Amino acid sequence: MLTVAVTLLGLLFVTFMIGRVMPIDPVLAVIGERATQAQYDEVFLELGLDKPLITQFAIYVNDVLHGDFGTSIRTGKLVSEDIGRVFPATLELATLGTLIGVFLGVPLGVLAAVYRGRWIDQVARFVGLIGYSMPIFWLGLMGLLIFYGILGWVAGPGRLGVFYQGLVPERSGLLLLDSLLAGDWTVFKDAFSHIILPASLLGYYSLAYISRMTRSFMLEQLNSEYITTARVKGLSEWTVIWRHAFRNIRIQLITVIALAYANLLEGSVLTEIIFAWPGIGQYITTSLLSNDMNSVLGGTVVIGTIFVALNIFSDLLYRFFDPRAK
Amino acid sequence: MTNLLDVENLRVTFPTRSGTFEAVRGISFSLGRERLGIVGESGSGKSMTGRAILKLIRKPGIVTADRMRMGDTNLLTASEREMRRIRGRHASMIMQDPKFSLNPVMTVGSQITEALLTHEKTSRAEARKRAVGMLDAVAIRNPERVMGLYPHEVSGGMGQRIMIAMMLIPNPEILIADEPTSALDVSVQLQVLEIMDKLVTDRGMGLIFISHDLNLVSNFCDRILIMYAGRIVEVCQAGKLHEAKHPYTIGLLNSVPDLEHPRPRLDALQRDPAWREAPSVSALT
Numbered sequence: 004m005l006t007v008a009v010t011l012l013g014l015l016f017v018t019f020m021i022g023r024v025m026p027i028d029p030v031l032a033v034i035g036e037r038a039t040q041a042q043y044d045e046v047f048l049e050l051g052l053d054k055p056l057i058t059q060f061a062i063y064v065n066d067v068l069h070g071d072f073g074t075s076i077r078t079g080k081l082v083s084e085d086i087g088r089v090f091p092a093t094l095e096l097a098t099l100g101t102l103i104g105v106f107l108g109v110p111l112g113v114l115a116a117v118y119r120g121r122w123i124d125q126v127a128r129f130v131g132l133i134g135y136s137m138p139i140f141w142l143g144l145m146g147l148l149i150f151y152g153i154l155g156w157v158a159g160p161g162r163l164g165v166f167y168q169g170l171v172p173e174r175s176g177l178l179l180l181d182s183l184l185a186g187d188w189t190v191f192k193d194a195f196s197h198i199i200l201p202a203s204l205l206g207y208y209s210l211a212y213i214s215r216m217t218r219s220f221m222l223e224q225l226n227s228e229y230i231t232t233a234r235v236k237g238l239s240e241w242t243v244i245w246r247h248a249f250r251n252i253r254i255q256l257i258t259v260i261a262l263a264y265a266n267l268l269e270g271s272v273l274t275e276i277i278f279a280w281p282g283i284g285q286y287i288t289t290s291l292l293s294n295d296m297n298s299v300l301g302g303t304v305v306i307g308t309i310f311v312a313l314n315i316f317s318d319l320l321y322r323f324f325d326p327r328a329k
Numbered sequence: 330m331t332n333l334l335d336v337e338n339l340r341v342t343f344p345t346r347s348g349t350f351e352a353v354r355g356i357s358f359s360l361g362r363e364r365l366g367i368v369g370e371s372g373s374g375k376s377m378t379g380r381a382i383l384k385l386i387r388k389p390g391i392v393t394a395d396r397m398r399m400g401d402t403n404l405l406t407a408s409e410r411e412m413r414r415i416r417g418r419h420a421s422m423i424m425q426d427p428k429f430s431l432n433p434v435m436t437v438g439s440q441i442t443e444a445l446l447t448h449e450k451t452s453r454a455e456a457r458k459r460a461v462g463m464l465d466a467v468a469i470r471n472p473e474r475v476m477g478l479y480p481h482e483v484s485g486g487m488g489q490r491i492m493i494a495m496m497l498i499p500n501p502e503i504l505i506a507d508e509p510t511s512a513l514d515v516s517v518q519l520q521v522l523e524i525m526d527k528l529v530t531d532r533g534m535g536l537i538f539i540s541h542d543l544n545l546v547s548n549f550c551d552r553i554l555i556m557y558a559g560r561i562v563e564v565c566q567a568g569k570l571h572e573a574k575h576p577y578t579i580g581l582l583n584s585v586p587d588l589e590h591p592r593p594r595l596d597a598l599q600r601d602p603a604w605r606e607a608p609s610v611s612a613l614t
Contacts, residue, residue: 234416236444
């Protein structure tokens with residue numbers, strides 16, 4: 004628990020320092036360039052910039068602990084409110100993307116390992132290679148062009164069509180979940196047809212990563228002696244693979260999946276921009292472009308905290324799945 | 330007495346970049362209800378022989394033979410499905426190191442009951458009861474507790490006794506023991522061997538005991554095959570090992586230190602290239 008606290012404090016320190024060393028005058032960002040010197044001085048004192056750095060940091064940590072990231076200059080609202088609004092969009096997208104990546108990537112990786120060197124392995128390798136090497140903005144644009152523009156199978160950019168906005172009460176901020184809770188199928192369908200393309204795209208990227216890792220973990224296990232033991236017992240190949248070998252890679256897979264998930268939560272900026280997805284990646288980028296440091300730092304702290312939380316979570320699962328870790 | 334196993338002209342080959350490599354080069358032997366020892370140095374093909382009998386040689390390895398018969402089953406033509414019925418149920422194998430041959434994330438109990446449930450339709454409660462009984466038979470104290478342990482929580486000797494329990498629970502007729510004591514402390518080696526010997530004798534099983542330890546094998550087995558470079562160079566009754574004629578066997582015997590008659594220098598084995606090319610001796614009965 005102490006390491007977690009230290010990690011988070013370190014994260015706050017880094018974001019705080021970034022905020023201070025950036026060549027952006029926080030006072031000017033508030034009052035604009037045409038303010039008088041008197042106004043400047045007033046705001047300067049108001050922001051506490053006259054105090055020593057260490058005091059400023061203490062105030063900052065205290066504020067953050069109380070959920071106060073300051074006010075966004077761009078939107079004029081509290082940063083915490085803004086993040087509360089944009090984060091569910093990213094969470095929904097990243098979660099669906101990771102689910103797609105896991106449910107397709109893990110079996111693909113297992114098959115590639117079992118049929119090593121055969122056609123399915125080659126297919127998995129090719130799929131992975133494209134996933135690794137194609138820039139996501141290109142695939143995103145191509146996806147939009149084909150599935151939205153030409154085929155019309157999915158909805159275009161955004162989270163929800165204009166007609167459907169505000170129809171279901173917001174409970175979790177996750178549109179799919181909210182519309183299900185409200186029992187509104189038309190909204191659910193529309194939200195689904197909006198999210199499926201960007202989520203598949205993100206899912207494809209984590210699939211590439213997850214399937215390659217699954218493959219190499221499985222190969223390692225399939226060469227172990229206890230697999231021979233399982234075969235000697237007369238077990239079917241299916242049981243040998245899933246009950247014996249796969250059970251041993253769950254532990255490693257959890258780490259990989261947690262990393263892939265964290266990756267999508269923090270790094271889907273390009274996807275969010277291409278699909279006009281009002282998520283945290285887009286929020287941070289737009290804020291950065293308008294010198295809105297409070298929002299940028301607030302977003303960074305939230306993402307960092309999630310990263311740490313996911314790591315703790317995967318450590319806990321570790322203990323659950325690996326008898327040796329108890 | 331009918332043989333449990335007959336093997337004629339068994340070959341195990343692996344394709345390599347520079348042609349094929351023959352690990353086993355045409356050996357013939359049979360196994361009755363006896364303890365058959367296979368002795369040889371590393372790479373002599375003894376482990377490959379054991380695995381070939383269960384058709385556990387993975388691709389790209391190839392197993393060929395003129396005849397390979399276990400009871401009424403022709404192993405050469407047996408499908409993978411038929412082999413699965415034979416493995417465990419009719420012939421089983423114990424490997425060298427229980428640290429690697431037990432699944433680290435499954436409890437001892439579930440691994441033993443799995444071996445039984447694969448071949449018999451019994452209830453889980455019944456399987457569990459028999460697994461506890463089997464652990465008791467391999468002299469494990471407090472078997473109920475051990476059932477819930479994971480492999481890393483038991484010692485090496487205990488792990489190997491668990492392996493024995495697991496492999497014998499579906500009552501196979503043949504047990505292949507591939508260096509079953511090589512990874513164990515000397516102090517527990519004999520204990521494990523005695524337990525295995527007692528179970529194999531009580532059940533009237535055939536045992537193939539693969540080892541590099543000539544002394545151990547001669548004390549423990551009825552008949553011994555000595556393998557060299559993928560072939561059998563000599564077959565002899567365990568009691569008559571001192572009458573062995575092949576220079577390789579004699580060399581092996583001479584390179585064993587003797588506490589009663591210490592020698593200043595142990596003999597090093599002088600290898601004759603002709604041994605490689607000598608035809609394999611048949612150990613068919």
